[in-house]
Amino acid sequence: MIMAESMPFGSEGGMGDCEVAVVGGGPAGLAAATELARQGVDVLLLERNAEAGGIPRHCGHPPFGMREFGRVLRGPEYARRLVARAREAGVRVMTPASAVALLPGGELAVTSDAGAGRLRARAVLLATGVRETTRAGRLIGGTKPAGVMNTGALQGLVYLAGQVPFRRPVILGSELVSYSALLTCRHAGIRPVAMVEPGARPLAWRWSTLLPRVLGIPCHFDTRVEAVVGTNRVEAVVLHRAGRTWHQAADGLVVSGGFTPEASLLESSHLVVDPATGGPVVDAFGRCSDPAYFAAGNLLRPVETAGWSWSEGRAVARAMLQALRGGLPDPAAAIDLLAQGEALRYLMPQRLSPASEAGLQALQLRVRRPVSGTLSLQDAGRVLWQQRLAALPERRIVVPLALLRRAADAGGSSRVLRVCLDEPST
């Protein structure tokens, strides 16, 4: 294995130093690293896979890159360009190198072919992205034949390993990634026999839901995957809808979507995790509970596009630059935002910081189910700001932080405000 760069450890395998360490070489991490390096910061990026580029590396279809490169690219080309741009800016990209523990103050335990060691940075950006919920996480029963996998594994097999894992699978899910799985199948000459969604309607935008119709693939809504049948290979998938259970003949099952932040490093660390997003609690600068750590991209919340994550990486990089220069507002100046209302799945950032051109500019929200109601900012029951909200699950909902900040400033000096989603009682 040839390392992209040599390990930054001393000759005794001791401590290495850098100004900023970026953990994760996907769109968010690469964008942030590039932005920082262009400002003269010494940036070391750790990518645990053999190549940097992140999930777009194995999304062999468009559209990627409009806002980053002004043209429509396929994922692998987009990933290559992001890596090349980072290297040109002076980022040291180290692969394969894994952070294995986050220690207080910006110290990382890492491992690479050189063995385990420590790395100290003035600031660390966590950009470890997301993964999909597994078959086990969805409690799908049955046997364990080969041919059940997430979209990520499918795309890796098809685009990176040149394999065809099945010919006639069922695709579970109707998020954007589920249609991405469909395109991957099409690329590999795989013909899905059905798309299955437990909810009443597709979770992705309407244009993508036309795709199975064009391809002549039946879609079943309000339908669960109960079990997998087969000894060595998948032979059928057991589906259930409204009291009826049937066997759908298939030789594979793609369990798509249900994203969750890749936050295992956080969970074993001192950093505060938000159970709602599954990512770190951050302020508007993407700053974590230990101010040496920042986060960007899909680690912050499931799930956004590559382009969104890339923008977020740049925005948080600007905040990190201010932090390095001593100009970032004190974390204590932020107000805690608490989500209220069962339909509100999460909000992010979880802390409202004083105004700045750096960092995140919008509050990002998601709902659990289709809702129509009022979104408000409240201080102990007093409404400081409100707007009508009609929203669907897995769709982006954003509120400019400037609006909330203005309302909070006018409202008084509370350190905790509630973001409430109220639905008219029927």
Add this chain to the structure above:
Amino acid sequence: MEAAREVLDGASKGNSGILHTGFDAPVGSLEARCVVEGREEYLAIRESLGLPLLRTGALVLAWDDEQAGRLPELLAQAHANGVLDASLLSATDARALEPGLAPGVCGAIRVPGEAVIDPWSAAHAYLLQALLNGASLWREAPLRAAHHQGDGWLLDTGAGPLRARMVVLCAGLHGDTVERMFWPEAGFGIRPRKGQFVVYDAPAARLARHILLPVPTAVTKGIVICRTAWGKLIVGPTAEEQDSRTEAATDPDTLRALMRRGERILPGLAGQRVIASYAGLRPATEHKDYCLRLDAGRGLLSIAGIRSTGLSAALGIARHAARLLGGEATPPATIVTPRMPCLAEDPDAPGEFSRDWVRPGHGGIVCHCEFVTRRELAAAMEGPLAAATLAGLKRRTRVTMGRCQGFNCLAEVAALSAGRLDPPVGSALRHGAAASGHDHG
């Protein structure tokens, strides 16, 4: 001789990984004797083989007065089985040891010697040592017929004929059908008993240190909550009789019920991430004890009905078998002892086990959830006990067995294992099928 392409592919693949003391075995049974002897030997040899041990201890928990009333009798049984350090605990003491326990514990027995091990590295180590010292392994060698000829046996196997002076049958879930090839009638019938398990991710393993056991009934040891050697937490097994000896399916309702059961014992389990579920088949019989049958004259020993203590008892059973067969064979002058790769993680003692990724030259981590390195994967596919299937590679390395179940690394595992595993990882081509995929005979 193993019928499958891989060893440990039957009852042994769905184990709980507990090294039992034998405290609750029937007093005076063969099982009790083999568990005690087997455990002692494991403890004696494990360091030289590089096998892990998590000294968790166990608590047998009573949740009502009826169960609490049975604790003294169970304690007496433990003492009669030679587990003298087992002791009664008050509810307060039990909760002091395990603060995460739900309120409502009425009392407990503490068994300090119960421990957690890696169920697969142990068995691989025993076999690998045999292979390194002159034994050979026939894979894909299902037994078709056996003939006693002269002073030995002629075995007709899927991998060719085999002559042997002595034969030991350890056919697990097929114990009775195999025994019938050697005797007119089997001494027992296998009644496969399925056990489903739910596996929680690493944060859940910090919720309890001890193995948490219920007060056993006549039928089953009951639902256990226990850490795995790899730093996860399992809840299970169920006990469901079924006919199939090969297929162990999970079902969502049972998994949900197991999760609820777990949450009633350890409320902190609510909301913890489930990363896997599995079902194992125990080769239960109509008999409570192991079913051993010896025909010394024909050089034949059958070992069967090892229901749920096989991992703990294996080495004890082996000693017993050697005594029965009267084998006074001279051991080789030098015995080669393999050292197994360490895969264990102890959430209470990070650093206790030294994984491959801490040492230089590992080539990078491939499976990021379970910290499996390129070097470990390469090593597991080489040597006399090389992995032959993905399941075998998983048992040897834990690759793809973590929270992402291959989301990240399956493509790389496919590339690294190309030409080594059959069927190939991530390919729709069937085992043995040509690339053209057509077979018109």
